[in-house]
Amino acid sequence: MRIKPEDFTVVPEWIPFPSLVAQRPDRAAVMFHNMNSPDVSGKSTGHRFAATLEGCDFVAVRSCRKFEGTYVDLLQELYQKPVFPVGLLPGNTVKDKINHPDLPNWSDSFKWLDKQERKSVVFVGFGTERRAFTISGS
Numbered sequence: 001m002r003i004k005p006e007d008f009t010v011v012p013e014w015i016p017f018p019s020l021v022a023q024r025p026d027r028a029a030v031m032f033h034n035m036n037s038p039d040v041s042g043k044s045t046g047h048r049f050a051a052t053l054e055g056c057d058f059v060a061v062r063s064c065r066k067f068e069g070t071y072v073d074l075l076q077e078l079y080q081k082p083v084f085p086v087g088l089l090p091g092n093t094v095k096d097k098i099n100h101p102d103l104p105n106w107s108d109s110f111k112w113l114d115k116q117e118r119k120s121v122v123f124v125g126f127g128t129e130r131r132a133f134t135i136s137g138s
Contacts, residue, residue: 005032058082
């Protein structure tokens with residue numbers, strides 16, 4: 001059980017395989033606060049997450065079995081619900097396009113969606129994508 005911020009800076013004991021999953025100390029303090037402290041609604045993020053998990057039939061994660069299969073299996077065991085990895089989203093940054101000019105981006109995805117027959121595709125959004133990058137020049 002994680003009862004203090006420092007508990008988030010080490011690999012949790014419930015991960016039964018070698019892992020580097022841990023938070024930096026500055027992020028651990030924020031995560032601990034958000035997970036345990038009620039906000040203006042009177043509920044913490046941890047409480048809302050637990051209620052959502054309890055009320056759902058399955059969980060979809062933005063990942064793929066090829067990269068994170070052991071973690072997907074662990075989530076399924078911990079949640080006691082089916083966990084479906086739905087794949088990775090295409091890149092959409094300047095750096096992505098410079099380093100990988102053939103990599104699809106959101107524009108390509110929407111062009112493809114626009115060509116599909118009405119009501120033939122289920123599109124699921126997983127919130128915002130936030131990426132940080134630096135372009136260095138001489």
